[in-house]
Amino acid sequence: MTAIAEPDTSQRTAALAERLRAAVGTERVLTDRTQVRTYECDGLANFKVTPAIVVLAENRQHVVDTVRLCSEAGVPFVARGSGTGLSGGALPRADGVLLVTSRLRSIGAVDADNRQVTVEPGVINLWVTRDATPFDLAYAPDPSSQLVCSIGGNVAENAGGAHCLKYGFTVNHVLGAEVVLPDGEVVHLGGRAPEHPGYDLLGAFIGSEGTLGVATELTLRLIRVPEAVQTMLVGYRSVEDAAGTVSDIIAAGIVPAAVEMMDALAIEAAEAAVSCGYPEGAVAVLVIELDGPEVEVEAQFRQVEEIARRRNAFETRIAADAAERALMWKGRKSAFAAVGRISPSYFVQDGVIPRTKLPEVLAEIDRMADERGLRVANVFHAGDGNLHPLVLFDDAVEGQAHEAEELAGAILELCITSGGSITGEHGVGQEKRMKMGKQFTAEDLDTMQLVRCAFDPDGIANPGKVFPTPRLCGERPGVHKGEHPVQAAGLGEVF
Amino acid sequence: MTAPTVTRRAGGPDDAVGGVAPREVVRPGTVEEVADVLRAAAADGLTVVPVGGRSKLTWAAPPSSCDLLLDVTGLDRVVEHVAGDLTVVAEAGVRLADLQAQLGQAGQLLGLDPPEDGATLGGVVSANASGPRRLHYGTTRDLLIGTTVVLADGTVAHAGGKVVKNVAGYDLGKLYTGAHGTLGVVVSTTWRLHPVPPARRLVTLELPDVAAAGPLSVALARSTLTPSAVELIGTAGGPGRLVVLFESIAESVTDQARATVALLGGGEESEELPADLGRRPGGADDVLLRLAHVPAALSPVLRALPAGTAVAAHAATGVSYAAVPAGEAVDVLPRLRAAVAEHDGTAIVLRAPEGLVDRLDHWGPVGDALDLMRRVKERFDPERRMSPGRFVGGL
Numbered sequence: 001m002t003a004i005a006e007p008d009t010s011q012r013t014a015a016l017a018e019r020l021r022a023a024v025g026t027e028r029v030l031t032d033r034t035q036v037r038t039y040e041c042d043g044l045a046n047f048k049v050t051p052a053i054v055v056l057a058e059n060r061q062h063v064v065d066t067v068r069l070c071s072e073a074g075v076p077f078v079a080r081g082s083g084t085g086l087s088g089g090a091l092p093r094a095d096g097v098l099l100v101t102s103r104l105r106s107i108g109a110v111d112a113d114n115r116q117v118t119v120e121p122g123v124i125n126l127w128v129t130r131d132a133t134p135f136d137l138a139y140a141p142d143p144s145s146q147l148v149c150s151i152g153g154n155v156a157e158n159a160g161g162a163h164c165l166k167y168g169f170t171v172n173h174v175l176g177a178e179v180v181l182p183d184g185e186v187v188h189l190g191g192r193a194p195e196h197p198g199y200d201l202l203g204a205f206i207g208s209e210g211t212l213g214v215a216t217e218l219t220l221r222l223i224r225v226p227e228a229v230q231t232m233l234v235g236y237r238s239v240e241d242a243a244g245t246v247s248d249i250i251a252a253g254i255v256p257a258a259v260e261m262m263d264a265l266a267i268e269a270a271e272a273a274v275s276c277g278y279p280e281g282a283v284a285v286l287v288i289e290l291d292g293p294e295v296e297v298e299a300q301f302r303q304v305e306e307i308a309r310r311r312n313a314f315e316t317r318i319a320a321d322a323a324e325r326a327l328m329w330k331g332r333k334s335a336f337a338a339v340g341r342i343s344p345s346y347f348v349q350d351g352v353i354p355r356t357k358l359p360e361v362l363a364e365i366d367r368m369a370d371e372r373g374l375r376v377a378n379v380f381h382a383g384d385g386n387l388h389p390l391v392l393f394d395d396a397v398e399g400q401a402h403e404a405e406e407l408a409g410a411i412l413e414l415c416i417t418s419g420g421s422i423t424g425e426h427g428v429g430q431e432k433r434m435k436m437g438k439q440f441t442a443e444d445l446d447t448m449q450l451v452r453c454a455f456d457p458d459g460i461a462n463p464g465k466v467f468p469t470p471r472l473c474g475e476r477p478g479v480h481k482g483e484h485p486v487q488a489a490g491l492g493e494v495f
Numbered sequence: 496m497t498a499p500t501v502t503r504r505a506g507g508p509d510d511a512v513g514g515v516a517p518r519e520v521v522r523p524g525t526v527e528e529v530a531d532v533l534r535a536a537a538a539d540g541l542t543v544v545p546v547g548g549r550s551k552l553t554w555a556a557p558p559s560s561c562d563l564l565l566d567v568t569g570l571d572r573v574v575e576h577v578a579g580d581l582t583v584v585a586e587a588g589v590r591l592a593d594l595q596a597q598l599g600q601a602g603q604l605l606g607l608d609p610p611e612d613g614a615t616l617g618g619v620v621s622a623n624a625s626g627p628r629r630l631h632y633g634t635t636r637d638l639l640i641g642t643t644v645v646l647a648d649g650t651v652a653h654a655g656g657k658v659v660k661n662v663a664g665y666d667l668g669k670l671y672t673g674a675h676g677t678l679g680v681v682v683s684t685t686w687r688l689h690p691v692p693p694a695r696r697l698v699t700l701e702l703p704d705v706a707a708a709g710p711l712s713v714a715l716a717r718s719t720l721t722p723s724a725v726e727l728i729g730t731a732g733g734p735g736r737l738v739v740l741f742e743s744i745a746e747s748v749t750d751q752a753r754a755t756v757a758l759l760g761g762g763e764e765s766e767e768l769p770a771d772l773g774r775r776p777g778g779a780d781d782v783l784l785r786l787a788h789v790p791a792a793l794s795p796v797l798r799a800l801p802a803g804t805a806v807a808a809h810a811a812t813g814v815s816y817a818a819v820p821a822g823e824a825v826d827v828l829p830r831l832r833a834a835v836a837e838h839d840g841t842a843i844v845l846r847a848p849e850g851l852v853d854r855l856d857h858w859g860p861v862g863d864a865l866d867l868m869r870r871v872k873e874r875f876d877p878e879r880r881m882s883p884g885r886f887v888g889g890l
Contacts, residue, residue: 203669253690
């Protein structure tokens with residue numbers, strides 16, 4: 001923030017706060033510094049910004065009014081659900097409005113015949129499956145934070161979870177959305193039926209990290225609960241054997257519902273936190289889940305056991321019931337938080353590599369960590385190559401946080417050079433926007449900006465996220481290279 | 496105006512798109528050549544309509560202008576098939592059937608089965624074509640994980656990547672899917688693949704009334720059975736045939752076929768795929784429509800069709816095809832659109848006999864996002880040179 005801009009900003013936001021209070025009610029607009037500080041970060045706590053104004057919306061009209069008033073005042077807004085995002089996607093703006101949608105929590109009736117349900121964005125992920133269970137239906141996307149994360153946030157980040165391998169990620173399970181565009185206009189993208197004529201703007205909106213508007217209602221696809229589910233936990237003495245098992249399963253033509261991997265450090269952390277009783281002495285474990293018709297699951301389960309055995313698995317446990325299955329998953333799903341037990345601090349990364357590159361990339365991560373004298377715990381969705389390296393460090397040690405951050409960044413670049421992506425489910429957000437230029441060319445990013453400019457010509461929806469080198473909407477792609485002269489002169493930044 | 500290896504010739508009546516003949520046909524052989532062509536076309540202010548196998552030229556409205564027909568069939572390389580990653584990169588001019596044959600040798604497939612002969616990957620993406628197995632595998636939007644396009648000004652842009660799970664940046668592949676060449680030319684595609692299932696079994700049930708398929712497909716959808724396709728073939732107001740296809744390991748397809756006979760209250764089991772499975776209904780004299788609706792509304796949608804209309808429905812997915820006799824189409828279409836609208840439904844014209852095209856509203860109502868779509872088109876193609884007039888709202 002520049003010294004000149006500050007007084008203007010505060011006057012502008014003070015005036016906006018008054019108008020917001022009149023529109024949505026005084027009690028829903030927070031400007032008190034101690035109150036708004038509650039919202040200064042999301043799940044990525046190393047970035048913190050205190051928002052000028054927080055609006056606690058309770059219905060669609062509150063969202064529309066807030067966005068429209070922001071648009072009229074030219075003040076940026078950032079939408080936020082439960083705040084569990086891990087890339088700083090919901091990091092507020094000091095000169096803007098943080099629009100909280102977590103109070104929009106109504107769930108429509110489950111339409112069992114059409115296998116769908118319409119919900120508001122603040123609905124918690126797991127509530128959808130809870131409501132669908134009596135109809136033998138479920139909502140497939142299951143981020144590890146599914147107990148607390150909101151659907152609106154899942155849609156913004158296109159957050160997937162462990163079962164993406166078979167069921168696809170959030171974008172494959174959202175049929176329609178009611179969206180408040182950055183000028184306050186309400187549009188309906190997709191719907192309850194497939195194949196709505198026109199551009200698939202819903203597909204572009206999902207995963208756009210709050211830069212194209214705010215969803216106020218979402219129609220979700222539900223899946224039929226499969227006839228059978230079987231989960232096994234397999235222990236290995238080497239990471240290579242565990243990774244090799246994953247490749248062999250896929251090569252055998254089996255598409256598991258999930259294949260999750262944890263290395264020794266991640267296992268140690270999970271044990272310390274939740275005593276999940278993983279095989280003793282394991283250097284790596286896999287949690288493999290198959291689902292589908294019973295006869296299929298049984299036959300393929302036997303095949304997977306055989307593959308694991310050939311890959312030198314020393315212990316295989318099969319969950320006898322739902323409770324045992326839950327315990328296997330508990331270790332995996334609590335692994336991030338558990339790392340706090342074995343290290344004062346850590347960075348969690350979210351990169352993707354082609355599955356066949358798993359063994360060499362994991363070895364390279366090890367080498368890179370050793371070189372810097374740091375430890376990296378690996379816990380990830382092995383089936384689709386979505387790595388979650390946790391870079392451990394001690395912030396009491398001078399310079400170690402910086403070293404760890406550099407290592408985390410180097411791992412992401414390794415993902416890119418291996419043919420992968422900088423994010424599989426957490427999003428780009430604030431954290432990884434400077435890496436976008438490594439994965440995409442300037443032309444690619446300019447083309448994405450065309451979409452951005454169509455939705456948000458004034459650039460007020462979550463500006464400063466996702467894109468590394470923002471451009472002004474009047475520009476043509478491929479024409480201007482490098483920094484725009486207006487930006488270079490410090491005269492303006494639209495994104 | 497173009498690179499030396501680009502094939503070019505004068506356009507003729509055989510090249511017409513929706514009755515509009517191009518002045519010239521160009522057939523580039525590389526992505527860079529496509530970019531050259533588009534840059535040159537931009538400089539000369541020419542309108543461009545990209546085509547692949549030309550199997551779905553009628554699926555969008557006729558263009559308001561077509562100076563240049565851009566034939567992408569010269570881009571015919573399968574660039575990279577990594578069996579272990581279940582992914583393939585292939586250029587837009589590769590024919591779907593050729594790709595399937597190549598993948599099949601590695602025991603893999605691309606889960607798309609639109610029936611149009613000679614369809615290319617670029618055409619499948621641009622027209623968002625699908626077939627019966629969409630029930631199991633999803634559609635282009637679910638399987639396309641990366642794409643390269645050339646924009647109206649010649650900019651080459653990539654989106655997505657080569658990994659299945661990837662949320663970096665906007666998912667532009669979705670935007671190009673079904674855009675009918677109005678946002679640029681799709682030149683390369685990257686797909687998620689599936690293993691070829693080892694066994695197959697079908698259950699075929701004859702229905703005296705085609706509309707009976709509605710509750711049966713709902714019952715199948717609510718069961719734990721996992722069919723690859725539930726296809727209804729028949730005539731509105733008349734009899735029909737429901738074909739339930741299972742593809743998995745032998746034990747599973749046998750079990751599931753047996754359970755299906757019990758669930759449906761009858762049906763014949765077999766192993767051979769019927770030749771007409773997935774074919775679009777009707778003939779060249781009919782108006783072919785694609786109807787979309789909430790999946791459970793199949794019966795009321797079928798009842799809204801004029802008696803005798805040939806139908807083929809991907810039951811349980813909410814997508815049906817109907818061949819309305821040409822003489823009735825002008826009257827029927829608005830009424831049908833009103834009827835399917837009650838089920839969040841839409842009806843678009845995929846093909847109509849010559850002379851009738853101008854009298855039918857190709858796309859029908861679009862909804863409240865049309866203005867936003869206009870803004871997207873305006874950003875990608877401000878001079879309206881890419882397939883002008885072919886898309887919704889005259890885009």
